């Protein structure tokens with residue numbers, strides 16, 4: 001998408017989502033799918049950075065330039081099998097000595113074969129000049145210094161010719177490709193030591209709340225902070241570089257610290273938890289307003305998680321983003337999947353996750369107006385909803401493979417529901 005297209009689409013999305021005026025005045029919530037699109041578009045408009053990194057550090061990043069062949073692959077004619085290199089029709093006279101092994105030789109190229117000559121050769125070894133075929137060891141018999149084929153030999157068999165996979169300069173992968181373990185292997189095979197990639201988006205996590213304990217059992221109205229241990233690893237799994245996770249209080253000093261953290265952060269995305277609702281110590285909205293942030297999403301018609309928000313500081317191309325996750329733990333997961341993941345994927349230059357649907361097992365109750373995200377187990381045939389899916393509960397999601405997207409009014413048994421794989425349950429999670 002060009003900048004202009006992306007800008008236009010973002011404008012359109014924003015016009016639809018912000019400041020909607022429902023008759024009941026209930027909220028200005030974005031529709032769930034629209035909120036995801038807005039988050040993705042917000043990331044798309046940010047100008048891409050690039051860096052060159054050693055191969056291992058590029059895993060999970062996206063190529064900023066195409067991966068072009070630095071030379072021919074294979075770079076020499078290669079034996080595909082252990083056996084014999086032969087020239088011309090048999091039987092052949094066996095060349096004395098150890099044969100040709102994979103790897104370099106002190107003498108450089110192996111000596112050419114004379115017509116009627118055979119030499120032992122290993123898989124991956126260089127083919128001597130004038131070889132016409134390789135015969136697998138199990139398809140030949142050696143007797144009295146002569147080699148006899150036990151099967152018909154066709155010209156060129158079991159020889160991998162130079163350049164079979166690619167010629168120098170051939171594009172192996174386009175810019176924008178995700179660097180997977182297979183890409184690392186290909187890049188190494190092609191002779192690369194470094195790759196040009198887009199750095200992972202940097203994220204800072206701010207966990208708000210005075211009632212949070214960092215160790216021991218909950219007691220006396222205090223609860224354990226469930227989000228600090230969860231969000232860093234989760235965001236890392238979806239491709240972010242997590243710079244820090246800090247806890248801030250709900251008091252005025254906490255609000256000031258939040259303002260300083262949001263305005264002074266060097267991260268591409270600040271993720272906050274808690275303080276998104278309208279309670280007396282819910283500081284996120286006032287702090288964003290004071291910071292001059294633009295609210296791109298202010299509430300989403302999804303349960304749990306409806307107070308989630310997305311804001312931008314600065315302009316579209318260089319701006320930084322704030323994702324405000326609700327404090328209820330499953331509501332925070334909902335915000336992570338609805339806003340943080342699409343934004344981070346776009347900032348990383350990755351395509352959005354492919355959408356797919358699975359029939360649900362059993363009727364699933366719906367919210368009258370809002371989408372529900374419900375933890376499910378995936379079987380070969382069904383998405384099976386799990387209990388303990390309340391906003392304050394992690395028991396369901398901890399046992400789940402995915403979250404099912406349940407439309408307003410619910411779903412009937414067998415109805416196809418979109419599912420959002422959790423990063424550890426789906427294939428392709430290597431970061």
Ligand SMILES: Nc1nc2c(c(=O)[nH]1)N[C@H]1C(S)=C(S)[C@@H](COP(=O)(O)OP(=O)(O)OC[C@H]3O[C@@H](n4cnc5c(N)ncnc54)[C@H](O)[C@@H]3O)O[C@H]1N2
Nearest residue numbers: 209224225226227274275276277282307325326327328331
């Ligand atoms: N008057 C209204 N009240 C509430 C609304 C509303 O629309 N109007 N929305 C409710 C919904 S829905 C949610 S979700 C929460 C969102 O609350 P906040 O984002 O402001 O979060 P807090 O009030 O700070 O905390 C809510 C809840 O979550 C617990 N919490 C917070 N942080 C953590 C943590 N790190 N680990 C574990 N649990 C955490 C906190 O103790 C509260 O129980 O607001 C509703 N209220």
Ligand code: MOO
Nearest residue numbers: 304305306331391
């Ligand atoms: O929707 Mo709240 O987000 O119920 O937990």
